[in-house]
Amino acid sequence: MPGVIRAVDLVKYLGGIQVVRGVSLDVERSRITVIMGPNGSGKTTLLRMLGLLLPPDGGLLEMDGVNLLSLDEEGRRGFLRRVAFVPQKPVVLTANVYRNIAIPLRLRGLDPRTADAEAWRWLKEVNLEKHAWKSAHSLSGGERQLLALARALALSPDVLLLDEPTSHLDPKNAAFIQRLVKEYVSERGIHCVVVSHNVREAKFLADEILVMVSGRIKARYGPDAPESELLKWI
Ligand SMILES: Nc1ncnc2c1ncn2[C@@H]1O[C@H](COP(=O)(O)OP(=O)(O)O)[C@@H](O)[C@H]1O
Ligand SMILES: [Mg+2]
Known part of the structure; x- marks a missing residue:
């Protein structure tokens, strides 16, 4: 490339x-x-x-x-x-931490299941999975x-x-x-x-x-x- x-x-x-x-x-x-x-x-x-x-x-x-x-x-x-x-x-975004990754992926056209799996994978990658359901603003x-x-x-x-x-x-x-x-x-x-x-x-x-x-x-x-x-x- x-x-x-x-x-x-x-x-x-x-x-x-x-x-x-x-x-x-x-x-x-x-x-x-x-x-x-x-x-x-x-x-x-x-x-x-x-x-x-x-x-x-x-x-x-x-x-x-x-x-x-x-x-x-x-x-x-x-x-x-x-x-x-x-x-x-x-x-x-005004949403929970997990959705802060999943929403942009869905907006990019990924099907919801793939978007959710990717969001979860990246949350784990940066060690934020314990905060997944908190508001991102917190x-x-x-x-x-x-x-x-x-x-x-x-x-x-x-x-x-x-x-x-x-x-x-x-x-x-x-x-x-x-x-x-x-x-x-x-x-x-x-x-x-x-x-x-x-x-x-x-x-x-x-x-x-x-x-x-x-x-x-x-x-x-x-x-x-x-x-x-x-x-x-x-
Ligand atoms: N919207 C703006 N209106 C006027 N001046 C701005 C604006 N944005 C940045 N500046 C000025 O432009 C210069 C460069 O800013 P910036 O690119 O943010 O510098 P750096 O990232 O290197 O700290 C600074 O002097 C800043 O005050
Ligand atoms: Mg700067």
Whole structure:
């Protein structure tokens, strides 16, 4: 499955300010690109543009040579069905924990029995089955993050976009999720971009680490970059 998501010179203005200022990157299959950088540097804005959740004001965005910015509404919806985006503050549905995974799967067209079995499998995978019948709103921040990740992975995305996915997790859960994401991406050969403030996480997950400062990519590293070098930027 060859393929690449290619962003060239992406630009975004928010509130009259250019917050993404000409960013180019390639996101290849089976590889994880980690974006690091200080608060307010434009990481979330960039991630949302890569998932077509926010339209760029300039630049190009392609997947496998198809221009994602000139898709018609049907084409855009088709692409969005292939994307899973987990925001920094995960959104949960007003329903129990189990249905938070099962409902999106049913909406994707899985038959109810398969959707329910998959939802259960992923709840167990992230160790939330004991909370299955609770309201998702009653979960702690970390539990919500686990739920949002389980829901995203259950959807079998082709493009996985994670915004600070372990920021609310304890070290044990964070390590577990990092391994889970890494395995998932390489086994399924999907595209993955992760925003992270955690240098160790970045080095563990990444095939490529991009440092974003004031809306621009200021440095690119491999996973072997020294921690001290990465820490300089954040
Ligand atoms: N809706 C918005 N309106 C105006 N400014 C925004 C909006 N969303 C984000 N910003 C600003 O854009 C900049 C980049 O934000 P963001 O992409 O969230 O940064 P990061 O994820 O790196 O912390 C910040 O200065 C932020 O305040
Ligand atoms: Mg952010």
